[in-house]
Amino acid sequence: EVQLVESGGGLVKPGGSLRLSCAASGITFNVAWMSWVRQAPGKGLEWVGRIKSKTDGGAIDYAAPVKGRFTISRDDSKNTLDLQMNSLKTEDTAVYYCTAVGYGDYVSASWGRGTLVTVSS
Amino acid sequence: EIVLTQSPGTLSLSPGERATLSCRASQSVPSNYLAWYQQRPGQAPRLLIHGASTRATGIPDRFSGSGSGTDFTLTVSRLEPEDFAVYYCQQYGASPPTFGPGTKVEIK
Numbered sequence: 001e002v003q004l005v006e007s008g009g010g011l012v013k014p015g016g017s018l019r020l021s022c023a024a025s026g027i028t029f030n031v032a033w034m035s036w037v038r039q040a041p042g043k044g045l046e047w048v049g050r051i052k053s054k055t056d057g058g059a060i061d062y063a064a065p066v067k068g069r070f071t072i073s074r075d076d077s078k079n080t081l082d083l084q085m086n087s088l089k090t091e092d093t094a095v096y097y098c099t100a101v102g103y104g105d106y107v108s109a110s111w112g113r114g115t116l117v118t119v120s121s
Numbered sequence: 122e123i124v125l126t127q128s129p130g131t132l133s134l135s136p137g138e139r140a141t142l143s144c145r146a147s148q149s150v151p152s153n154y155l156a157w158y159q160q161r162p163g164q165a166p167r168l169l170i171h172g173a174s175t176r177a178t179g180i181p182d183r184f185s186g187s188g189s190g191t192d193f194t195l196t197v198s199r200l201e202p203e204d205f206a207v208y209y210c211q212q213y214g215a216s217p218p219t220f221g222p223g224t225k226v227e228i229k
Contacts, residue, residue, distance in 0.1 A: 044220055045211070047218045063217055103175075104171055105213060106211075107168065107211070107213055108166070108168060111165040113164075
C-alpha cells in the first residue's frame, strides 16, 4: 500500500519561506513521478508542480502562480519529496498534498493526508 | 489553459438514487485525458476514474465515467452513504493540468 506523509507545514509571514517534505513508502520511489497539489481553505484543488523520475529525465514543471518561487526536489536515497516555498504570499495559504503520479502524466493516483501552510502577518 | 466547469454545483439526493455529474471543458481535452476524484469531508481526494472512463484500482463498479471532447459525465448508479462527498474533474491532456470547481453531492 502506498503511503505518503507530508510534514513541515505551519504559520509563516508574507515574504517568508517554508520547506515541506513528503516521506513515501510502499512505492518504488526512484521510478515514481511525484507531484504537489494544493487546496485553499474551502476551495477546490490546484496543481502546483510535478517532478519526473531521474530515469525519465527528472524534468520539473510548475504552475504559473508558483513558478520562480517554489522548487520541487527529490532524494531517491531517502524516498522523500520536498517543496521549497520562497517569497510566500497570503494566497499560498492552503493544504498541500503530496501525490504519486499514475495512469497518466499528471494524474494523482495516490495522495498523502496533506499539510497546512498558513501565510499571514 | 483549459478551463473546466462542473454542474450542478450541488446535487441533493437520497441513498440508493442515481447521481449524474457533468464536467465541461473550454476546449477539447486531448486524448480524452479526463480524471475524476472524490473528496470526503476532512479527507484527501481519491482517484476514481482516468482516461474518461477507466476505473482506478479498487473503485466500485457503481462509479462510471463517460464522454469525450469537451463534455464528460461521472455517474454513480446507486448512492451509498459513503458516496456523499465532493467530486472534482481534472484534465491532464494539456499542460498545465487543471481541475474543475467541484460538485458537492449531499444527502437530501
